[in-house]
Amino acid sequence: MIITSLANPTIKALRALKQRKARDEQGRYLIEGIRPVAEAIQCGAPLEMLIVAPDLLSSAFAHDVITTYAAEGGKILTVSAAVFTSLTEKEHPQGLAAVGHIRYTPLSELPPATVGWVALVEVADPGNLGTVLRTADGAGFSGVILVGTTTDPFDPAAVRASMGALFSQHVVRTNWRDLLNWCRQQQIALVGSSDRGACDYRTAPYSRPLVLVLGSERHGLSDEQLADCDLVVRIPMRGRSDSLNLAVAAGILMYEITRQ
DSSP: OBBOOTOHHHHHHGGGGGSHHHHHHHEEEEEHHHHHHHHHHHHHEEEEEEEOOOOOOOOOOHHHHHHHHHHHOEEEEEHHHHHHHHOOOOSSSSEEEEEEOOOOOOOGGGGOOEEEEEEESOOOOOOHHHHHHHHHHHHHEEEEEESSSSOTTHHHHHHHHTTGGGSSSSEEEEOOOHHHHHHHTTTTTTEEETTOOSSSSTTOOOOOEEEEEOOOOTTTHHHHHHHHHHHHOOOOSSOOOOOOHHHHHHHHHHHHHHHO
């Protein structure tokens, strides 16, 4: 059976997942595109179902993904091209999406890490968050810790920017005090980043595992948060700009920590 009505109750509930309020209420989010859906399945992300639009789907790989998922007991929701387009935000939808269950890792249940984790304090841009997730995965970090009021890691823009890393990285939500207490209890160094940092990031002594913490795009880390850090590093700026994009700065620091 193919759903063709835009007013179908199931479709209306899925369309609402474009908004954070609905995602929080339903505990679900949408994953758009063939590669992200395949990554979610391969990583064992908790999925409710796949959404398929046969008229849009031309990829043999995607058909294999759907066939395997269905054979293992996965639910398939088949919809028309018009209905599928109403659910997605991509200009040229590929005809495959998934509904995932929102899942966070409690801070106390983070498994041991070789390098460490990235903490983002009040990050506001979902694209930045998704990019940090992707870079953390590439650099060998084990998760992203969201501190305070942050953007939603399950926002469609964050999911796309993560390029599947959302499904392999641990994502934690906490507050500054609990993060600080956890680091002290686990004897994990808290490394902050600021243009006021005492050490050049290239020569700083990093102990591992560590938590690399970056402040919001607008305000950075507060004076109190900087004082709580065991080490504060800076990235030298040689031009007129006094700071880097959050995701760029995070990538530079993560790869230097991994290199050392």
